Amino acid sequence: MFVYADNAATTRMSDAALAAMLPCWQELYANPSSLHSAGQKSAEAIETARQTVARLLHADSKEILFTSGGSESDNQALLSAAALGARQGKRHILSTAFEHHAVLHTLKKLEKQGFEVTLLPVHEDGLVRPSELEAAIRPDTCLVSVMFVNNEIGTIQPVSEIGAICREKNVLFHTDAVQAAGHIPLDVEAMHIDLLSLSAHKFHGPKGAGALYVRRGVPLTPLIEGGAQERGRRAGTENIAGIVGMAAALEESCRMCQEVHRRLYPLQQRLIDGLSAIPHAALNGDRSHRVVTNVNFCFEGIEGESLLLLLDQKGIAASSGSACTSGSLDPSHVLLSIGRPHEVAHGSLRLSLSRYTTAAEIDYLLEHIPPVVSYLRQMSPVWKDLERGAKPHLL
Amino acid sequence: MALYSEKVMDHFLHPRNVGELENADGVGEVGNAKCGDIMKIYLKIENDTVTDVKFNTFGCGSAIASSSMATELIKGKPLSEVLKLTNQAVVEALDGLPAHKLHCSVLAEEAVKAALRDYYGKNGIPYDAALLAPATHCESCR
DSSP states (O other): OOEEOBTTTOOOOOHHHHHHHTHHHHTSOSOTTOSSHHHHHHHHHHHHHHHHHHHHHTOOGGGEEEESSHHHHHHHHHHHHHHHHHHTTOOEEEEETTOOHHHHHHHHHHHHTTOEEEEEOOOTTSOOOHHHHHHHOOTTEEEEEOOSBOTTTOBBOOHHHHHHHHHHHTOEEEEEOTTTTTTSOOOTTTTTOSEEEEEGGGTTSOTTOEEEEEOTTOOOOOSSOSSOGGGGTSOSOOOHHHHHHHHHHHHHHHHHHHHHHHHHHHHHHHHHHHHHTSTTEEEOSOSSSBOTTEEEEEETTOOHHHHHHHHHHTTEEOBOOOHHHHTSSSOOHHHHHTTOOHHHHTTEEEEEOOTTOOHHHHHHHHHHHHHHHHHHHHTOHHHHHHHTTSSOOOO | OOSSOHHHHHHHHSOSSBSOOTTOSEEEEEEETTTTEEEEEEEEEETTEEEEEEEEEESOHHHHHHHHHHHHHHTTOBHHHHTTOOHHHHHHHTTOOOGGGHHHHHHHHHHHHHHHHHHHHHTTOOOOTTTTOOOOSOGGGO
């Protein structure tokens, strides 16, 4: 059996997205910037896609910029807001400790350019507290950036409350909604969002396509110069197939959102309950404020990479926040930010579900994960120290 | 391309000499749970020869494979040869490790040396400290 439980990394494209894209390669191939009618047909396809994405976010189509994906959208959102802030003499940015690296690394870059960055701590439940955020906003704060759904632990942040605070304080609010779009309803108006990043391949669309919502009146700084595409905000011939596929995928995902939630919720709960039965294991992130597709556990006494490799042998594709899988010495900054000690964070497992996940697959996960955890524990000196009481259990 | 060589996968999936030795003559533990790798090696030594060896490892696939291979390389060997074990020998026997995983082989060498230090120390046998110097490769593993 093959169980793909790594949907937070990327998803399988849906039939609808693929069907929408197919004509773009050999029929709708003309350059949308060309004056001839073939080119104008391509331009129309892009504008239709833009209207679809805008409608699903409760935005205006002029407020949607197509990009190459979540990372580019995050980069452009932050750099643009910072440039605007600098022009107004505001050089302070407020974000959180568990953002995606596309945000954190861009903030590092801005720090080098003289901006001051405050990263709010995240609580044990994986949630940001709006009251703490409000208290951290300063007169010179030009931007607040808080992710909608955390990519590792799936916790849903109180975005509406944060948006209301930012609006009241007259500070731009960006949210990285890469793990939220297509999974939970988004409304940039009601949630007072000024900038929002999304990525097509996280909701069964193609890779290499994303969007940035930018509220009317907020000027964007182009990252790529060289043409008038996207109203001068992003040069380069448009990725027609990617854009059309993204719109189709988002439309389908938003339409199916409630139904998928209804079906997956009991499966997610069964998976959480089943893994909780493993001794000295703990769910990462709040159980109720999380997307229905995310289950993330720490197992004491084992290391995540060896766990992933053994699960791979059983046909299970998952991921981990261990240092060995990240290529650095430190385990996941997200798990550290919610207070997991290093040694516990190394033993993490993220299982991310999708609309294609079946009950039989959940059974398979629950059948194979516990024995693999106990096999690794039996050869772990850390586990043996814990078991004979030489060290206290942390979970 | 696969992350690991077939040899590494073989030793990871079917590790040799896993376990503990009661009344071991030398025990060495190196690494740090903070960094994500801990290796513990148990030696049984008779007539200046490693007659049995077992290991326990907390770590990634290459850490488990490196421990397994190191135990295979020293099992049944005279101490004069065991003293010469290098991480390079472990890497070669595994048909290579990815660059960012080389430290796992260093840890395996260090674990064997720590066990030898323990054996010599417990028995009051003088040894060449330079030959059994502890790890210097990782600041946080000291």
